[in-house]
Amino acid sequence: MNNINVALVGQPNVGKSMLINTISNSKLKVGNFSGVTVDKAEVDFKYCDEKSCKDYNIHIIDLPGTYSLSEYTIEERVTKNFLQNGEYDVIVNVIDSTNLERNLLLTMQLLELGKKVVVALNMSDEADREGIEIDEKQLSAILGVPCIKTSAVKSLGVDELKSAIVTVVDKHKSDSKVVYSDTIEEEIEKIVSFLSEKNYKSDLCYEKLAVKLLQEDVIIYKKMHDEPIWIELLPIIRGALTHIYLHYETKDLEDIFAEERHSFARGATLEVQKVKITIKENLTQKIDSILIHKFFGIPIFLFFMWSLFQLTFEVGSIPMNLIDKFFVALGDGAIAIFGDGEIGSLISDGIIAGVGAVVMFLPNIMILFLGIALLETTGYMSRVAFLLDGFFHKFGLHGKSFIPLVTGFGCSVPAYMAARTLKNEKDRLLTLFIIGFMSCGARLPIYVLFAGAFFAQESAGNILFLIYISGALLGLVAAKVLNVVVFKSEDEPFVMEMPKYRLPSMKLVWHTVWNNAWMYLKKAGTYILAASMLIWFASSYPKYPLIEESYQTKIKLASNQESKKVLENEMNLELLENSYLGIIGKASEPLFAPLGFDWKMTVALQTGLAAKEVVVSTLGVLYALGDEVSEEDNFLVEQIRKNIPFASGVAFIVFVMIYLPCLAASMVFVKEAGGWKYLGYLFVFTTVTAWILSFIAYNIVKGFS
Amino acid sequence: MNLAELEKGTIGTILKINAGKDLKQRLSSFGIYKGTKFELKAISLGGNTLELKVGNSLIALRKGEAQKIEVEYN
Numbered sequence: 125m126n127n128i129n130v131a132l133v134g135q136p137n138v139g140k141s142m143l144i145n146t147i148s149n150s151k152l153k154v155g156n157f158s159g160v161t162v163d164k165a166e167v168d169f170k171y172c173d174e175k176s177c178k179d180y181n182i183h184i185i186d187l188p189g190t191y192s193l194s195e196y197t198i199e200e201r202v203t204k205n206f207l208q209n210g211e212y213d214v215i216v217n218v219i220d221s222t223n224l225e226r227n228l229l230l231t232m233q234l235l236e237l238g239k240k241v242v243v244a245l246n247m248s249d250e251a252d253r254e255g256i257e258i259d260e261k262q263l264s265a266i267l268g269v270p271c272i273k274t275s276a277v278k279s280l281g282v283d284e285l286k287s288a289i290v291t292v293v294d295k296h297k298s299d300s301k302v303v304y305s306d307t308i309e310e311e312i313e314k315i316v317s318f319l320s321e322k323n324y325k326s327d328l329c330y331e332k333l334a335v336k337l338l339q340e341d342v343i344i345y346k347k348m349h350d351e352p353i354w355i356e357l358l359p360i361i362r363g364a365l366t367h368i369y370l371h372y373e374t375k376d377l378e379d380i381f382a383e384e385r386h387s388f389a390r391g392a393t394l395e396v397q398k399v400k401i402t403i404k405e406n407l408t409q410k411i412d413s414i415l416i417h418k419f420f421g422i423p424i425f426l427f428f429m430w431s432l433f434q435l436t437f438e439v440g441s442i443p444m445n446l447i448d449k450f451f452v453a454l455g456d457g458a459i460a461i462f463g464d465g466e467i468g469s470l471i472s473d474g475i476i477a478g479v480g481a482v483v484m485f486l487p488n489i490m491i492l493f494l495g496i497a498l499l500e501t502t503g504y505m506s507r508v509a510f511l512l513d514g515f516f517h518k519f520g521l522h523g524k525s526f527i528p529l530v531t532g533f534g535c536s537v538p539a540y541m542a543a544r545t546l547k548n549e550k551d552r553l554l555t556l557f558i559i560g561f562m563s564c565g566a567r568l569p570i571y572v573l574f575a576g577a578f579f580a581q582e583s584a585g586n587i588l589f590l591i592y593i594s595g596a597l598l599g600l601v602a603a604k605v606l607n608v609v610v611f612k613s614e615d616e617p618f619v620m621e622m623p624k625y626r627l628p629s630m631k632l633v634w635h636t637v638w639n640n641a642w643m644y645l646k647k648a649g650t651y652i653l654a655a656s657m658l659i660w661f662a663s664s665y666p667k668y669p670l671i672e673e674s675y676q677t678k679i680k681l682a683s684n685q686e687s688k689k690v691l692e693n694e695m696n697l698e699l700l701e702n703s704y705l706g707i708i709g710k711a712s713e714p715l716f717a718p719l720g721f722d723w724k725m726t727v728a729l730q731t732g733l734a735a736k737e738v739v740v741s742t743l744g745v746l747y748a749l750g751d752e753v754s755e756e757d758n759f760l761v762e763q764i765r766k767n768i769p770f771a772s773g774v775a776f777i778v779f780v781m782i783y784l785p786c787l788a789a790s791m792v793f794v795k796e797a798g799g800w801k802y803l804g805y806l807f808v809f810t811t812v813t814a815w816i817l818s819f820i821a822y823n824i825v826k827g828f829s
Numbered sequence: 830m831n832l833a834e835l836e837k838g839t840i841g842t843i844l845k846i847n848a849g850k851d852l853k854q855r856l857s858s859f860g861i862y863k864g865t866k867f868e869l870k871a872i873s874l875g876g877n878t879l880e881l882k883v884g885n886s887l888i889a890l891r892k893g894e895a896q897k898i899e900v901e902y903n
Contacts, residue, residue: 192858196855226884382854416871418873418874513891617848617851618878618891619889621859621887622886
């Protein structure tokens with residue numbers, strides 16, 4: 125059995141993923157490239173070649189789409205790095221047949237690597253429809269590598285492609301050739317003839333080696349620098365470069381070779397491509413004239429966004445409630461089986477409640493990712509960036525930041541994941557850092573509680589609106605500040621392809637949705653499970669049997685149900701006060717004293733790190749009402765009004781608006797940002813900002829009242 | 830004249846790109862290079878981003894990048 129490793133390379137939007145799906149029906153293995161959040165898809169399948177009657181194990185690795193072998197984005201770096209240092213037998217270069225000239229620029233760079241190459245002229249059905257005819261035999265003769273017409277959608281040319289891969293791999297060496305202008309070819313010839321006179325031993329063929337020398341390829345220079353041949357080679361290279369500089373009137377070699385690639389791509393395209401029909405405006409351009417219209421573009425987009433949002437949080441709340449009920453029932457069941465003791469409490473309040481909190485977000489995440497996958501695969505996402513970049517760029521953000529930011533109003537967990545659409549690392553990190561400023565749905569109960577306690581019923585709605593809006597504005601200001609202070613680097617250029625509008629492949633969309641859902645469950649699930657057990661532990665230990673006992677006897681002696689309940693609450697309050705969480709809360713009270721928070725508010729804030737919903741129930745416990753309270757509980761509202769000064773209440777709202785979102789979100793943040801240290805930065809950044817702004821709010825309000 | 834000064838619908842040719850290595854290289858890989866013919870397909874509100882048709886593809890640019898591209902129109 126022969127093993128063949130294939131590296132699948134192509135520019136973005138050439139239908140690579142689709143092609144890999146058509147080539148093999150086996151399951152895609154999806155993971156990450158080590159150390160970076162770049163998706164890596166691999167597939168294994170068996171292939172029996174009819175010509176040679178040999179069986180092959182073919183392994184395809186789908187490299188991230190890249191416009192050229194440069195190091196602009198993480199994806200490009202990953203691809204370049206793999207092509208230079210990875211282990212593979214052949215490159216399959218997937219080309220969009222409707223865009224031959226631009227795609228050939230990358231092909232040239234691939235050929236220069238000196239590896240075996242097969243070119244797949246994909247989307248040939250689309251080219252046919254657009255009246256573009258490509259003579260693949262002629263192209264194959266020019267490039268020296270097999271060129272196969274394929275169509276992933278129509279499953280055309282797949283067998284030919286497989287057979288070409290096998291044939292190329294079985295050959296001894298690559299016959300690929302890149303033709304340069306006469307000036308450069310002349311110099312290449314000189315170097316080649318010198319190398320062959322010297323009978324120099326090289327893995328790379330002489331022509332490719334000569335090109336790399338002329339391109340001042342660092343790796344080759346390093347390697348040859350220590351060899352004896354270098355002394356004689358050097359003057360030849362120097363002479364060659366002088367000639368080239370003279371001819372091109374520049375010493376910028378990258379410029380020179382870019383020009384070479386462009387003229388080659390232009391020339392080759394002219395030679396092999398015939399355009400039979402000239403359409404003045406294709407469908408994409410027609411759609412664009414509406415969707416990115418100067419005035420209608422943004423309203424249309426806002427409508428799409430609104431629909432997606434409604435879908436995510438309205439439709440998503442139905443399964444969410446079911447999941448919630450299921451886990452509550454499961455927790456009760458666990459208590460019934462394991463008893464009320466420590467094991468029962470750990471399983472029910474620690475493990476089941478923690479996992480339940482994670483699984484609950486799943487419907488949201490799946491619907492939102494369905495929406496995002498549709499936006500991306502149809503090609504609309506780039507238009508969104510086009511429309512909104514003008515506004516967001518003012519704050520150092522990117523047009524595409526809009527979607528994760530708006531999602532943040534619903535829930536930070538999917539919002540962090542949605543930031544993946546930002547390909548540039550700086551844009552993504554900046555967006556990730558300010559998503560928390562968009563107040564998520566879970567903070568609403570806290571706002572409702574405090575707005576109800578301190579403001580008249582009629583104005584509570586306006587106050588809520590004010591809270592949300594000022595959060596968003598603060599986020600934009602924070603982005604600007606971070607951009608100036610932390611991410612000092614100059615703006616990355618914004619040059620982006622607006623791909624053709626295409627109907628999405630349902631198989632591919634489902635694949636994306638499922639993958640994201642699964643990764644969320646797997647990664648976040650394990651961490652959150654551990655962390656929720658930790659919080660359960662901190663709030664229920666150390667145990668005080670004496671306190672419990674004395675209350676239990678009191679409860680037994682109590683005359684009626686009501687006083688029993690009061691006593692039970694008092695017991696819970698005292699236990700929580702003396703638990704590790706309470707101890708930490710009390711210890712950190714002085715830190716929050718300048719904001720007007722007492723230890724109860726401090727503890728409530730700290731439990732809010734687990735989940736914002738917990739803040740309200742903690743306040744319920746702390747004000748001795750039991751934990752079965754809701755934000756609409758009039759008694760709690762009254763207690764808060766009585767016990768918390770107005771200024772402290774305002775400061776509390778401000779703090780909740782800004783500080784770290786819940787545990788689940790923090791774990792997802794770690795994964796998306798690419799390291800624990802970022803969570804550290806985020807924690808410091810949000811907490812310090814929250815503290816300072818709360819302090820200001822507290823003192824202003826106190827001064828007025 | 831530079832690309833950012835043109836009106837929607839203009840057809841022209843790129844003369845020169847006055848930019849650093851990275852941007853030049855990036856533009857080049859999208860097919861935006863001296864001698865390239867283009868059509869300015871759309872300009873967003875406020876002129877902050879623009880859409881170019883180059884060959885058979887549509888490319889979006891920011892105003893800042895467009896100002897670095899010298900063009901002539903026909």
